[in-house]
Amino acid sequence: MSIYKYWGFGLDILSEIPFPELSPVTSFEQAHVNIRMGEMPEIPDGFTFSTGSISYTMNDHELLFTVRDVGKYYVKDGDTIIIRPDHAGIEMRLLRLFVLAAAMAGILQQRRIIPMHTGSLLIDSKLTLIAGRSGAGKSTTLAGLMNKQYRIFSDDIVVLANGADHQMHGIASYPMIKLWEQSMQAFEYEDRSFPIMPGMEKYGLFFHDDFDTRAYPINRVILLKLSDDGRFTTERLSGGNAFEAVVEHIYKPSFFNSPDMRVLKFKTITQLLQNTEVYQIARPANCAPDELLSRVTALI
Incomplete structure (x- = not known):
């Protein structure tokens, strides 16, 4: 499996998927954020709300959101993003779009940083x-x-x-x-x-x-x-x-x-x-x- 290294939003990012939108780097000691594909953990409690085609559940250190017809995203502890596409044929550009938006906003919020x-x-x-x-x-x-x-x-x-x-x-x-x-x-x-x-x-x-x-x-x-x-x-x-x-x-x-x-x-x-x-x-x-x-x- 290929691993990609990037800088973005002031953070060193390690990703299982390529992000042409981000700035590539050759090395860093330890990633601030890890991005990978995987199954969605459950959030047992949290505040739930929706905006348009996106529904969110979040608590003090977790964010789970679903984008209709795109996929689910889980963000935890300011250092982890897990993505589960709705189907195998989803366009990667569309999948990445919500990482660079809501998922990274969740990372920053969990790190107590204002974007x-x-x-x-x-x-x-x-x-x-x-x-x-x-x-x-x-x-x-x-x-x-x-x-x-x-x-x-x-x-x-x-x-x-x-x-x-x-x-x-x-x-x-x-x-x-x-x-x-x-x-x-x-x-x-x-x-x-x-x-x-x-x-x-x-x-x-x-x-x-x-x-x-x-x-x-x-x-x-x-x-x-x-x-x-x-x-x-x-x-x-x-x-x-x-x-x-x-x-x-x-x-x-x-x-x-x-x-x-x-x-x-x-x-x-x-x-x-x-x-x-x-x-x-x-x-x-x-x-x-x-x-x-x-x-x-x-x-x-």
């Missing part, structure tokens, strides 16, 4: 995070920034970590940016060789050669949203307004709702905001990608 659902740029050795709910323009903005030769640090997830300087740092997840067809067309990207999942017009663009595994201090957060009045506005947020706006972009927020996790969220986001400027850009529902891009670049 943010945000893209990021590396500018002068500091990070600018760019976040927004679906439809707000994050993917289009990242595509435009990449087109203008800004350095993309991480596309969809940034892991928060305390720095030795007591400032909150960000760690990249993996070297792939995911773009919708609309963004691909707007900025004339032609590589559609890696569709994210069957039937979805969203594609992965790799940047392994430029991927940086170091942690960098975060000094700026830009939040995108649709405006209520059809106009562009840019506002700097502070205090409780900044906290409430930023905490909404924690990745897989339903994983961080226990009393202990709420304390962790409060401490982590509070520390992040101590040295970070937070801006909110509201944009019209229909606007040219370049117009939104110019609003973002004006802040960076």
Whole structure:
């Protein structure tokens, strides 16, 4: 059996299956996370909930989730992921997608680490995070920034970590940016060789050669949203307004709702905001990608 070694989300990962999305490494002393195929253990007790086609059961140190027509995933103690496909013919790309999403979010939650659902740029050795709910323009903005030769640090997830300087740092997840067809067309990207999942017009663009595994201090957060009045506005947020706006972009927020996790969220986001400027850009529902891009670049 082949064994594959990767780095991702700030962790050394040992896997029975290949992950072209992750950054390969030649060696490490001991893996932080082991990924393998196998049978699903039972979780005797836990909190159960569903989101769309995924049902979850979790307790303090275990997560079991089922993706309809894809498979089951078991995550334990922040170091183990077990996968059981629904059937032998399942497309591996689809199976991996949920490892890189909910399963790794479970690993981080069990390790008491907060992931943010945000893209990021590396500018002068500091990070600018760019976040927004679906439809707000994050993917289009990242595509435009990449087109203008800004350095993309991480596309969809940034892991928060305390720095030795007591400032909150960000760690990249993996070297792939995911773009919708609309963004691909707007900025004339032609590589559609890696569709994210069957039937979805969203594609992965790799940047392994430029991927940086170091942690960098975060000094700026830009939040995108649709405006209520059809106009562009840019506002700097502070205090409780900044906290409430930023905490909404924690990745897989339903994983961080226990009393202990709420304390962790409060401490982590509070520390992040101590040295970070937070801006909110509201944009019209229909606007040219370049117009939104110019609003973002004006802040960076």
